[in-house]
Amino acid sequence: MTNRGDTPPDLDNTPIEGSPFTPRQVRMLKIAVTVMGVLLVAGFLLIIATIAFQATQMGVEDAPAQVAERPSKETPSPMPREAFDVAIPEGADVAGMDVDGDRLALHLRTAKGSEVLIVDLKTGRIVSRIALRPE
Structure with missing residues (x-):
């Protein structure tokens, strides 16, 4: 076409x-x-x-x-301005530790058995002491 x-x-x-x-x-x-x-x-x-x-x-x-x-969710709370001591039983070994926020969990092995100490990182005070005993 x-x-x-x-x-x-x-x-x-x-x-x-x-x-x-x-x-x-x-x-x-x-x-x-x-x-x-x-x-x-x-x-x-x-x-x-x-x-x-x-x-x-x-x-x-x-x-x-x-x-x-x-502030970030993953940023832990600030540490205390001064150092502090945590009293653990004599002869105890620290088997492990973990931090969650402003709390520190210490797993201790003592002659009497295992226990867990919960420490407030802001004040350095022991918040809780949990004894682990076998059934």
Whole structure:
């Protein structure tokens, strides 16, 4: 089918010679490729600008202060300002210990058997003493 003089070639639905695409499809494809190319370039420029901005902010002194203001769930309570002693029975060995928040659990092995001491880390006071006896 040839193009008659009354129909513009870009509105004609006949494929371009040697191609399965019509002129309208080719034009739309060119527009799509151009728009996607512009988006790719803009994205790369945005990434480079963000990296440059972050690199210039690395030496700013305000960042550590902001982090210190936000308490973390995993951050244990502060230790007491002064050191304290925990009295354990004479001849006892510490078999293990664990900290949970502001409490310290000491597993002791004594001549009488095992026991667990719970110590308050804020005050240094023994909160609980649990004797472990076999049944």
